[in-house]
Amino acid sequence: xxxxxxxxxxxxxxxxxxxxxxxxxxxxxxxxxxxxxxxxxxxxxxxxxxxxxxxxxxxxxxxxxxxxxxxxxxxxxxxxxxxxxxxxxxxxxxxxxxxxxxxxxxxxxxxxxxxxxxxxxxxxxxxxxxxxxxxxxxxxxxxxxxxxxxxxxxxxxxxxxxxxxxxxxxxxxxxxxxxxxxxxxxxxxxxxxxxxxxxxxxxxxxxxxxxxxxxxxxxxxxxxxxxxxxxxxxxxxxxxxxxxxxxxxxxxxxxxxxxxxxxxxxxxxxxxxxxxxxxxxxxxxxxxxxxxxxxxxxxxxxxxxxxxxxxxxxxxxxxxxxxxxxxxxxxxxxxxxxxxxxxxxxxxxxxxxxxxxxxxxxxxxxxxxxxxxxxxxxxxxxx
Numbered sequence: 001x002x003x004x005x006x007x008x009x010x011x012x013x014x015x016x017x018x019x020x021x022x023x024x025x026x027x028x029x030x031x032x033x034x035x036x037x038x039x040x041x042x043x044x045x046x047x048x049x050x051x052x053x054x055x056x057x058x059x060x061x062x063x064x065x066x067x068x069x070x071x072x073x074x075x076x077x078x079x080x081x082x083x084x085x086x087x088x089x090x091x092x093x094x095x096x097x098x099x100x101x102x103x104x105x106x107x108x109x110x111x112x113x114x115x116x117x118x119x120x121x122x123x124x125x126x127x128x129x130x131x132x133x134x135x136x137x138x139x140x141x142x143x144x145x146x147x148x149x150x151x152x153x154x155x156x157x158x159x160x161x162x163x164x165x166x167x168x169x170x171x172x173x174x175x176x177x178x179x180x181x182x183x184x185x186x187x188x189x190x191x192x193x194x195x196x197x198x199x200x201x202x203x204x205x206x207x208x209x210x211x212x213x214x215x216x217x218x219x220x221x222x223x224x225x226x227x228x229x230x231x232x233x234x235x236x237x238x239x240x241x242x243x244x245x246x247x248x249x250x251x252x253x254x255x256x257x258x259x260x261x262x263x264x265x266x267x268x269x270x271x272x273x274x275x276x277x278x279x280x281x282x283x284x285x286x287x288x289x290x291x292x293x294x295x296x297x298x299x300x301x302x303x304x305x306x307x308x309x310x311x312x313x314x315x316x317x318x319x320x321x322x323x324x325x326x327x328x329x330x331x332x333x334x335x336x337x338x339x340x341x342x343x344x345x346x347x348x349x350x351x352x353x354x355x356x357x358x359x360x361x362x363x364x365x366x367x368x369x370x371x372x373x374x375x376x377x378x379x380x381x382x383x
Contacts, residue, residue: 011259011276012139013098038233144261164197177324336361
């Protein structure tokens with residue numbers, strides 16, 4: 001099989017690594033390395049499990065974090081120990097490490113920008129290259145040229161906006177809910193600096209006002225991380241809708257999408273690295289077994305897609321007024337609720353089973369916060 005992978009972020013590099021390892025001829029197109037991507041850089045435990053083995057002379061370039069402080073934004077906060085550490089990485093370093101693994105497995109990195117693709121497997125680049133492949137995988141981010149060509153851009157109502165900066169020094173890992181924006185702000189400590197950011201649905205508030213809010217919160221609570229002279233960034237995070245068709249559309253006979261190009265970030269948290277890696281793994285398994293991407297969307301839907309659809313249905317309720325404050329207050333005095341928070345961070349607690357687990361852990365919390373159990377009973381165990 002001759003495979004083209006457009007984009008050498010986590011999803012594209014992992015896909016190239018897996019395909020090359022399994023004997024495919026892989027060309028990985030990306031002209032942007034070395035680069036830093038503006039995001040938190042958190043790699044959850046389940047995402048770590050998907051990464052290639054680290055050679056002794058090239059360890060994974062991450063900082064391991066074992067606790068996370070959750071804050072309601074109303075003065076309440078709780079420190080939550082994580083059962084498995086979260087790794088936090090600078091994307092410049094993580095993406096380069098994954099690209100090295102792909103090249104070592106036999107993938108060929110072509111440092112050219114892809115300017116066009118078509119449904120017959122043809123790829124054109126900024127250097128005038130025009131090649132044909134058995135399959136073209138789009139792993140080229142939220143503005144994916146492959147997605148725009150095959151599907152059109154992700155609808156605006158499925159986009160979040162993230163903004164922030166990188167600060168020198170260190171800090172604890174912090175997540176503070178900003179419910180009036182239906183989002184949250186974060187501090188993620190990397191190996192030698194801190195990712196500081198805020199996210200909210202696109203259009204909820206102008207990006208400049210988001211940054212103003214972030215700067216005020218950081219100046220008040222974490223002044224060492226304000227870093228007024230650091231450049232500010234902003235980027236979009238795409239996610240699926242409640243409709244499974246938003247996932248079933250991500251492949252055709254000779255093309256497929258992974259990660260942000262497939263709009264596979266969590267609609268509640270914006271987490272994208274795990275879903276980039278997992279979608280790459282599912283696509284690689286499909287191509288190895290069948291030689292075609294045709295069955296990939298259905299496999300992705302059953303593997304992780306229904307959880308993302310469920311998250312889309314819960315988003316407005318998750319950020320409803322008072323829920324975050326009650327969640328933090330209950331977690332401060334309930335070990336069971338703290339464990340739920342920790343597992344949500346790790347991605348080890350699914351959304352479809354969340355209400356049922358909360359009912360066991362804190363029935364009063366559920367009744368006060370979700371309040372519609374009579375109309376929306378917990379999902380049955382078979383789901």
